[in-house]
Amino acid sequence: MPKKLPFSISPIFTTTQRTNSKCRTTPFTTLIQNPKSSSTSTTSLNFTFLNHLKNQRIDSARAVFNKIPSPHVSLYTKMLLAYAHNNNLSEAINIFHQIPSNTKDTISWNSMIKASIICGDFVTAVKLFDEMPHRNSISWTTIIHGFLSVGRVVEAERFFHAMPYADKDVATWNAMVNGYCNNGRVDDALRLFRQMPSRDVISWTSIIAGLDRNGKSYQALIFLQNMVGFTGVEISSTTLVCGLSAAAKISDFYAGIQIHCCMFKFGYCCGFDAFVSASLVTFYACCKRMDDACRVFGETVCKNVVVWTALLTGYGLNDKHMEALEVFGEMMRFNVVPNESSFTSALNSCVGLEDLEKGRVIHAAGIKMGLENGVYVGNSLVVMYSKCGFIGDALCVFRGIGEKNVVSWNSVIVGCAQHGCGVWALTLFKQMLMEGVESDEITLTGLLSACSRSGMLQKARCFFEYFGQKISLKLTIEHYVCMVDVLGRCGEVEEAEALAMSMPVEANSMVWLVLLSACRVHSNLAVAERAAKRIFEMEPGCSAAYVLLSNLYASSRRWSEVARIRRKMKHNGVVKQPGSSWINLKGLRHEFRSADRSHPLTEKIYEKLEWLGVKLNELGYVPDQKFALHDVEIEQTEEMLSYHSERLAIAFGLLSTSEGSTLTVMKNLRVCGDCHNAIKLVAKIVDREIVVRDSSRFHHFKNGICSCGDYW
Template sequence: MPKNPPFKVPPFFTTKKTNSKCLTTSFTTLIQNPKPSSTSLNSTFSNHLKNQRLDSARAVFNKIPSPHVSLYTKLLLAYAYNHRFPEALTLFNQIPSNSKDTISWNSIIKASIICNDFITAVKLFDEMPRRNSISWTTIIYGLLSSGRVVEAETFFNEMPHDDKDIATWNAMIHGYCNNGRINDALRLFRLMGSRDVISWTSIIAGLDRNGMSYQALVFLKKMVGSSDVEISSTTLVSGLSAAAKISDFYVGVQIHCCMFKFGYCCSLDEYVSASLVTFYASCKKMESTCKVFGEIVCKNVVVWTALLTGFGLNDRHVEALEVFGDMIRFGVVPNESSFTSALNSCVGLGDLEKGRVIHGVAVKMGLENGVYVGNSLVVMYSKCGFIGDALYVFKGIGEKNVVSWNSVIVGCAQHGCGVWALALFKEMLREGVESDEITLTGLLSACSRAGMLQKARCFFGYFGRKRSMKLTIEHYVCMMDVLGRCGEVEEAEALAMSMPVEANSMVWLVLLSACRVHSNLDVAERAAKRIFEMEPDCSPAYVLLSNLYASLRRWSEVAKIRSKMKHNGVVKQPGSSWITLKGLRHEFLSGDRSHPLTEKIYEKLDWLGVKLKEMGYVPDQQFALHDVEIEQQEEMLSYHSERLAIAFGLLSTVEGSRITVMKNLRVCGDCHNVIKLLAKIVDREIVVRDSSRFHHFKNGICSCGDYW
């Protein structure tokens, strides 16, 4: 008798006759076209979404029988984050009406906001059958994030009281702060029934961002005294930022101690570490800054950039650029802020060569067309004397903001390219970019350096009538500068007297400078009197008035002023010029003989002096400004600092190359005439940046047209 099998035989292995052909077909079909389960489809769908394969995810979604509303929500939000809003809206409309819940409605409203379609967001919100606090908070926060504060206020006021949870109040406070309405933020903060750490942090950070750093620290102290709120690292970082801005070292150290007490200094939080570096650098404590940096375990790009920026803030630009080089050597990839700080240090040094190297690194990383790096490159090239390169970079910036336009307009103004500045402003208007206070400053400066008085009057009147802008003292100073340069000294004085706020010493200094140029002694003496009433020890006022008397050969008055300066301990700022070659700055004072190449420099100047006389040059004695013999006056003029720097540049650079000299004071008229002739004698372009503008000398003429 056969033994029983050790297991139960499956039905298809029984001796019952079956159609073998049919059985084989069934197995083949099952293997080739297996029917996927809902679980596997959901898993595949989620995997595609996670890897941003939206079309593949949609294909899988279409195969899911009766997909749950949560799957619709996931897909429509994925469409939104990839700015495919029409597909998101279509998908939402495909959700069965009886399946649409509050979450799906909130998601499509959020998708509308992500894609900046606020009209649709508001329309969908109005159509919602049921709303919860998240619905209200989503629409309010979205409107606030786009600057639509009035609309957000309307929704907040219409929101049912029971739905106003702490998140909604926090959203309004945060939005008010971000849009500069700090008083409204404070009002809401005081009305809140209960507050959490986000409420306190929002108001502290908001006060700090809106120029009320001292008040921010007051609120931080109140928060610390509140036992029911736990302080977060973000709160302390906001407080440290406020302490840095007002250089309150004592309070900042206390906050540092709190960070240590709560264990935040030992964390890997990059913002805590970076904020500590920034704080000590802002308080001019670079030794402590470096110590804190050395103690940080995880030094990422944010921390490195904080150190780089800190050195720049303390005018230690050489060390700042060394930090930038160290970042790259240690494999830390610089971000846009790193490049901005490094380029600012190149400007501080006037080092175009290093600026070009950093520009090359930005090109390799594909950042040169980004708005932040692009803006910094525009400033760097224009301030180093290469406005053509600045314009080239500006054209390549992808999405230009108001800073981009202002940078290139101000740059053109500095180089005396007034027509270019006005053309760029017209293009700015065509692009729909809203101008601001800096735009007006740039335009007035452009008009001043090009002698376009009527244009300046039009701009001053046009911007003065704009409700969105308030004219500042700086704008009045610029307008007075235009009037003064154009010889309208009396009108400039009348403008100073009619200002809505009391004119400060800078206003009267501009007027005094104009009087010096146009030899208007009456107005000059009135302006000087105003200055001395406000600042008895104002060195520039003494110098300008003394120079005016000297140009009119009133030597007794010059002697009185110099005696008064000596009695009051007022020291004239010495004129200096410098030239940067191969990363080294060579600085010269008038009559300077301390440079290693002094002998060769003076030999070069003597040779150039002979050539100048051959071309008919006669020294302009009114710029000697000393009651001495003619020969001494000529010698004093011959060895002005800018001439020494140019002679050094001629000796130290390749023949035919351009020479760029920086000067801390305004170039005198005699030197201006001389440099025009020098550029022709040596057949080179010579660029001189003085306290007023850039002068491009070439072939015996200057870009300023002898108007500066």
């Protein structure tokens, strides 16, 4: 016997009604004429309308909206807000005016004010606010938050002070505190926070996060400690994550451990909360605890792109760039779609490895995902290409960035400066001004560096004065270093010394070091000795100062002074940084030092150098003896110059790369003048472009000339 069903089945096209125990059947056509059926139809229209809005089909939603008889005021507000989010304020206003006056409530007014703010029309927002028949705390908070969101703090303050005290709820106070923090006015945020009549978890989280964002991470941790110990306010996972961010920024390992324990105590299990897990991974990475970061990552059940990116970035922060790129590859294999932050971190690791090949592979992946024109990925690509020696590719990427920010402009200007393209840097700066992008201290550093590497002394003076006086940018030590470098490179050594002496703050060792370097180039021994004395007073162990002064004495053939400097270095335990050059091929770094014979291809490398030596002699090359910094015979001098590290790296590169391709060599010290002359001719002999990046800049050698114009 069949089981009785737990529900009854009624006919589809008839409905049965009971009256006085008698049944009668009502036809379906009669039913749809019943007024109750119209409510069913309205419900269906409402559902369809909301579904279109959810899927951002604005035109379809409006078409359905027009069919709804007497829409509820809530539907009007949803429609006008949808238009606002679509940046169509005129239609939003049109919808607002269609709301019947007897149903137009405070919520609809507040929604229209919010719509005006979303579209950036604050004049309309204020006008509507003034016309409101009744205001509540949400009305005030909406207009205050709107002004704060675009940095118009003064207007927000005016509304906040005009707001009736009785209407100021905790949300309004929180909006002001958070707005002050977001606009860098952290002292005002602290003052207001202390004045609050009551505080909730959002109040505490806002001030903790605000202090951390504004460089007061230690103070943020104190506020977190006070919140946990004394307030009785329930702590959210967001609050603890903000505290963890503060601990990470100042590498306070013990504070971070305590916060980690609090997460367990309050039940925020990192294994199932990707947000918490990512914060912990970042914290441990910032504290140089990558094993702990990996442990947290391994214990995380829900590994989303944020958690993966935290691990990827953490490896990069710890200079473990190969591991970082392996993580990026694992993300792709596990079908975790990288976001802009993932690509940025991966490209930064390519820069750390100086690995152009991997950078190009990641660039290709970014193109497939449509991210190459995004500002963050685009900026990272500009830096990657410029630092790997391909400024032309960097410029191409820069031109493709959709909405460039100040970082975009600074990245390409600094890149041009590094490659000695001073005119390009100045042209880009002119375009930056025309586009209305506000420059900053990094812009000035890039411009002064460009002038320094291109010998544009007068331009540098103009920029230094313009930024320091006309737009009142606070000049930093780095700016003075750049200006002293410009003056020194251009031969104005005495003026450079005078600038170093007259700085508003005491010149550090870097200022005197660039002056000493200029003295080495222009053989100004008197100023060099004074600059070296200053350096030794500040940094007795500065090997670069000893080497520069020793080389200056050696080029003047003052061998007794060279010997004295070397004895002093030995007495003070100062060790000269060894010169080395390297080349990256197929993910491997091949490094060389002068007269190095440790490489597996040593015999072929030296054979190549001997062949190049013959070709150089045929072109009339003669070794420049002033760059031989030892008191030895001429034959030994020529042999020492011939086997400098950059020449060994170039010979290896010529053996290991295809003909006609560009060869890129990196060097940790400044390339010597004799090698510079020789490499120009080598590039002509092999008919290839050879790029050498030394401690000063990039040199592009081609057809017997260098991009620096022999000025570096």
